[in-house]
Amino acid sequence: MKDSEYRQIPPNEDALTILRALLAEPGAFVSGSRLAERLDMSRPAIHGKLEKLRDQGFEVEAIRNKGYRLVKEPEVLHAELLRHYTEQAGTSMDSLYFPVIDSTNSEAERQLSFGRKGPFAVASSCQTKGRGRLGRDWHSATADNLYLSVVFEPDIPPQALQHFTLWAGIHICRALQSLVPKAPLKIKWPNDLHCGGRKFAGMLTEAKMDADSLRSIIFGIGLNVNSNPATYPKEIRRTATSLHAVHGGELPLNQVAAAVIAATQAAYDCCILGESSENIVEAWTPLSSLDGQSVTALMNGKEITGVAGGIDETGALLLLQEDGRTQAIRAGDVTLKK
Ligand code: BTN
Numbered sequence: 001m002k003d004s005e006y007r008q009i010p011p012n013e014d015a016l017t018i019l020r021a022l023l024a025e026p027g028a029f030v031s032g033s034r035l036a037e038r039l040d041m042s043r044p045a046i047h048g049k050l051e052k053l054r055d056q057g058f059e060v061e062a063i064r065n066k067g068y069r070l071v072k073e074p075e076v077l078h079a080e081l082l083r084h085y086t087e088q089a090g091t092s093m094d095s096l097y098f099p100v101i102d103s104t105n106s107e108a109e110r111q112l113s114f115g116r117k118g119p120f121a122v123a124s125s126c127q128t129k130g131r132g133r134l135g136r137d138w139h140s141a142t143a144d145n146l147y148l149s150v151v152f153e154p155d156i157p158p159q160a161l162q163h164f165t166l167w168a169g170i171h172i173c174r175a176l177q178s179l180v181p182k183a184p185l186k187i188k189w190p191n192d193l194h195c196g197g198r199k200f201a202g203m204l205t206e207a208k209m210d211a212d213s214l215r216s217i218i219f220g221i222g223l224n225v226n227s228n229p230a231t232y233p234k235e236i237r238r239t240a241t242s243l244h245a246v247h248g249g250e251l252p253l254n255q256v257a258a259a260v261i262a263a264t265q266a267a268y269d270c271c272i273l274g275e276s277s278e279n280i281v282e283a284w285t286p287l288s289s290l291d292g293q294s295v296t297a298l299m300n301g302k303e304i305t306g307v308a309g310g311i312d313e314t315g316a317l318l319l320l321q322e323d324g325r326t327q328a329i330r331a332g333d334v335t336l337k338k
Contacts, residue, residue: 006101011083014039014049018259021082022060030275031067040129042178075226076143078254080184085258086121091265093150096119102129104149105206105220111151118153120267121261130222133191133204134333139233144226145242146257150264152217154272158209163280163315165205166192167271168219168264172201172284175263176243179256183246186289187319189308189334194289195221198241200224218273219264222246283305286309294337295319297329304329 017039021030035046041054050068057074064252072083079097086095091095101107101124108122124147127140140147141331154160158263169187176193188194201223208215224242232240243251285291290308299320304327306319316328 002092006098006107009079009097011079011097014041014054018046018049018053018082019070019084023084023100027069027281029061029063029067029069034067035076035244040145046269070187073254074251075250075253077123077146077257081125082256082257082295085255086261088264089258092117093121093261093265095261096124097123098124099201100124100126100128101126101147102303103131103220104147105131105204105218108149108151108218108220109206112218114163118151118216119265120151122149122151122256123147132202132222133221138202138204138222139236140222142227142231144244145252146221146223146225146260148223148257149220149259150261150268151219152268152272154214154217154268155270156205156210156214158273159206161205161209161214164217164236164271165203165219165279166284166311166315167205167220168205169193170280171263171267171270172203172221172260173287175259176256179259180243180247181249185211185285185287187287188289189329190309190315190331193243195243195246198229199236199288200240200241200246214272217268221260221264223256223260225256226252266315279313280315281311281313290334290336295334296337297332298335299329299332308334 018035021035021038032043033044033078036043054060059072061069070156077097082095082097086093104122127147130138130140131139148318170229171306174184175191183195186194191203201221204220206218226244227242229241242287284331288310291310293308295308304319306321309318309320311326313318316330319327319329321327
């Protein structure tokens with residue numbers, strides 16, 4: 001498919017108004033005449049709009065003389081729901097939804113080159129060329145997971161980027177933890193979210209900078225939400241999991257997406273705009289999955305083995321080596337020692 005053939009589904013204002021009215025009173029009936037008044041439309045026209053929503057996976061109960069009640073939301077990303085929940089999560093960030101895309105990070109880059117101004121988010125139900133760290137692919141075939149990029153244009157010195165992905169991990173981990181309270185979520189330095197020793201999300205930050213300024217940050221996250229790990233490709237089946245699997249139930253995908261967008265915005269405000277006095281070492285420590293574990297780090301092609309002991313103020317992972325020396329790992333890949 002050519003880049004220009006990817007189809008964005010923009011939120012439909014009428015559908016958004018109907019959904020806002022139904023979602024404002026969960027479980028309650030909203031009368032057809034109230035909806036008709038709000039949209040300045042006839043009742044048959046409202047009926048037609050609700051039929052359309054049903055076709056998109058909404059379950060809407062209709063009772064004569066009572067009105068309409070939302071029973072179930074679609075299990076996949078939905079442009080209007082994403083907009084509604086993003087607003088509810090306290091951010092006015094624009095979110096662009098594409099049913100299929102090569103990579104949300106690539107689309108984010110294209111949107112910037114077309115002149116779209118950050119911040120904005122790009123979400124998709126399927127990526128045909130999802131990218132992972134270190135040139136790896138990111139398996140992105142199932143619509144019950146989240147593929148999302150959030151774009152900022154900070155125009156500040158590049159050093160500010162140093163901690164951004166760590167802060168994003170911290171804020172996203174906290175936000176998701178409130179949705180799955182019984183499963184302890186952790187961050188595996190530097191870019192993975194884990195639960196029970198298995199990875200359920202990976203983050204990929206790509207930035208454009210010139211000599212003294214950070215022009216754009218494209219923060220991408222692939223998050224396994226409602227997928228079944230038994231269906232994953234063989235190579236990752238034993239090491240990957242999903243929020244559904246650790247929580248023991250389905251999660252509302254559009255609300256999860258909105259929570260991640262808001263958490264990424266919070267990380268940006270805190271790390272790039274300096275709007276928080278929280279210390280990174282203190283924030284990281286309770287969430288770290290590696291502390292006290294024997295690990296091997298691959299840094300600049302060299303293997304370094306030691307016991308992981310948290311991060312320092314620069315965000316580097318500290319490894320206590322056998323000879324008693326501490327080595328700071330600034331970049332690279334870390335695996336648990338077998
Ligand atoms: C990793 O763990 O290697 C990072 C994976 C990042 C995947 C996400 S999915 C959304 C965004 N678009 C991409 O092509 N990659 C990131």
